[in-house]
Amino acid sequence: MSTLALVAFVLWAAFLFYLPKILNFLRLQRFAKTLPGPTIGELIANVKKGEILNWLKELREKHGPVFRIWFGKDLTVMFTDPEDIKQLLGNNQLLTKSRNYELLEPWLGKGLLTNGGESWHRRRKLLTPGFHFRILSEFKEPMEENCRILVRRLTTRANGESFDIYPYITLFALDAICETAMGIKKHAQLQSDSEYVQAVQSICRVMHKQSFSFWQRLNVFFKHTKPGKEREAALKVLHDETNRVIRLRREQLIQERSESRPEAEQDDVGAKRRLAFLDMLLLTQMEGTAELSDTDIREEVDTFMFEGHDTTSSAIAFALSLLSKNPAVQQRAFEEASELEGREKESMPYLEAVIKETLRIYPSVPFFSRKVLQDLEVGKLTVPKGASISCLIYMLHRDPKNFPDPERFDPERFLLNEKQMHPFAFAAFSAGPRNCIGQKFAMLELKTSLSMLLRNYRFLADEDHQPKPLAELVTKSGNGIKLRILPRDQNGSTA
Numbered sequence: 001m002s003t004l005a006l007v008a009f010v011l012w013a014a015f016l017f018y019l020p021k022i023l024n025f026l027r028l029q030r031f032a033k034t035l036p037g038p039t040i041g042e043l044i045a046n047v048k049k050g051e052i053l054n055w056l057k058e059l060r061e062k063h064g065p066v067f068r069i070w071f072g073k074d075l076t077v078m079f080t081d082p083e084d085i086k087q088l089l090g091n092n093q094l095l096t097k098s099r100n101y102e103l104l105e106p107w108l109g110k111g112l113l114t115n116g117g118e119s120w121h122r123r124r125k126l127l128t129p130g131f132h133f134r135i136l137s138e139f140k141e142p143m144e145e146n147c148r149i150l151v152r153r154l155t156t157r158a159n160g161e162s163f164d165i166y167p168y169i170t171l172f173a174l175d176a177i178c179e180t181a182m183g184i185k186k187h188a189q190l191q192s193d194s195e196y197v198q199a200v201q202s203i204c205r206v207m208h209k210q211s212f213s214f215w216q217r218l219n220v221f222f223k224h225t226k227p228g229k230e231r232e233a234a235l236k237v238l239h240d241e242t243n244r245v246i247r248l249r250r251e252q253l254i255q256e257r258s259e260s261r262p263e264a265e266q267d268d269v270g271a272k273r274r275l276a277f278l279d280m281l282l283l284t285q286m287e288g289t290a291e292l293s294d295t296d297i298r299e300e301v302d303t304f305m306f307e308g309h310d311t312t313s314s315a316i317a318f319a320l321s322l323l324s325k326n327p328a329v330q331q332r333a334f335e336e337a338s339e340l341e342g343r344e345k346e347s348m349p350y351l352e353a354v355i356k357e358t359l360r361i362y363p364s365v366p367f368f369s370r371k372v373l374q375d376l377e378v379g380k381l382t383v384p385k386g387a388s389i390s391c392l393i394y395m396l397h398r399d400p401k402n403f404p405d406p407e408r409f410d411p412e413r414f415l416l417n418e419k420q421m422h423p424f425a426f427a428a429f430s431a432g433p434r435n436c437i438g439q440k441f442a443m444l445e446l447k448t449s450l451s452m453l454l455r456n457y458r459f460l461a462d463e464d465h466q467p468k469p470l471a472e473l474v475t476k477s478g479n480g481i482k483l484r485i486l487p488r489d490q491n492g493s494t495a
Helices: 003-032 040-049 052-063 082-089 099-108 117-131 133-157 166-180 195-211 214-218 226-259 277-287 294-325 327-339 349-361 439-456
Strands: 066-071 074-079 368-371 376-378 381-383 388-391 457-461 469-471 475-477 482-487
Touching (some): 003 074, 040 052, 074 082, 082 388, 099 368, 117 133, 117 277, 133 439, 166 294, 166 439, 195 226, 195 294, 226 277, 294 349, 294 475, 294 482, 327 439, 439 457
Antiparallel strands (some): 368 388, 469 475
16 A cells, blocks of 8 residues: 555544544534633633632523533533423433543542442442441431530631631541541541642642633643642542541551451341441442452542532532621521530421521532433423533522512521422432432531531621632632631620
C-alpha cells in the first residue's frame, strides 16, 4: 500500500469514526435553537464575575422554567419546574451523571457520586445497609461528643464580637464523619488547622472554575498548568489521608476479629450486628463476598468523607447565619431543643422545619445533572441524545408559586403548608433512585449539632455581613459566615 493510499485510508476511517458525533452535534445545535438561553460570551463574563447563582436567577426570570446553556461543545438543558423535576429525578433510566462529573474522577474515581449504570446499582445496594436506622442510632453519641468539643472551642469567641464560624463548623463535621462512618478518631478540631480541609477547599475551587471553562475542560495539558498543579497537590493530600484512614481501620478490624468471640459480632438480642460504612466495605473485601479492590474502597471513602463533612458543614453554618438574623425563630428553635434534649433521634418538628428552610434557601448541592443517553421526553419537550439535563435546585426552591416571597426565611412553610406543596418543590436531598444515600445521617447530625449549639449560645447577626453563596461542588459562602455569639446561662438567657 502506497503512502498516499494509507493516508487516504486513515482519513476515511477518522471521518467514519467522527461522522456520528458530527451529525449528533448538528442535531443538538438544531434543538438548541428551539430553546432560549445565553450566549457563550455571557457565560464567560459571568464566570469571571464569580456570581453564577445570581446569573442563573436572572436567566430563570428572563427565559422561564426551561432554558439551555452551551458549556463549550456540551449542551445542558436547565429545568426548574417541579413537575419536570419529578419526571427527571424519578426516571429509572436517567442515572448516568453528566460530563461535568468526569472532572471529579481524578479525586473521587468511580465512587457512588460519579458512577452510573449497573456498576452504580451494585455499589448502591452494597452501601445502603451502612445507613440503616440502627446504625444511625449508634452515631448520635460520637456526634454529640464532637459537638461538645466545638462548644468548648467557641467559648473564646463568645464575647459578642463578629467572627467567621465556618472554619469551626467544618472541622467539627470532619471529626464527626471520621468517627461515625469511618470508625477513626480524626481530632481535627484539636489542631489549629486541617490540611485535609484546606485541600478540599482548594480542589473544589479549581474544579468549579474548570467546569465552567471551555479551555480548561478540553486542555489535555491541564495538570501542567498552575490550577492543574494546585489540583494535583490537593489530590495528594486527600488520597494520602483516605489511604491512612483505610489502613488504620483495616488494622483495627483485623486485631478486633483476632481477639473477639463469634458472639461479639451479634447485638443484644442475638441478631447479626449491622456494620458502619467503612467496616462494611473492608469486611466485604476481606470475606470476598463482593469484588472490591483497594481502589474501589478508597473511591467510596473519598466520596463520603467529602460529601459527609462538606455538605453538612455548609448547612449548619448557613442555618446559624439565618437564625442569627431571625431571633424569634431562633428562640422557638432553642425552646424545642431544650425541651427535647437527648431526644434528637425523635421528631423535632420546628428544628426540622428550620433545617429544611435553610436547605431551601441554600441547597447544599445547587443542581443535579444527568447525561441523556437516549432521546428523552420531558413534558412537551424531546431532549436529544448527547445533551445533558440539569435540575436547577437553587431555582426550584425559589419558585414563587410554591414559596411566596422566596428570599424570606420562614420555617413555617414546612410546618403549615408542606402537605399542600408540590411533592418535588423541595429536593435538597434529590429524589428517586439517585436520592442522597446519607440524608438521614445528615439530618441526625444537623439536629444534634444545632440543638447543642442553641442550648449553649445565642447567635447574633453581624449587620454588616451577608453571605455570598457560590456554586462550587457544594454551595458555600464566598465571604464566610460571620456572626456574633454570647453564652447562655442555665436558664437559657444570655449570661
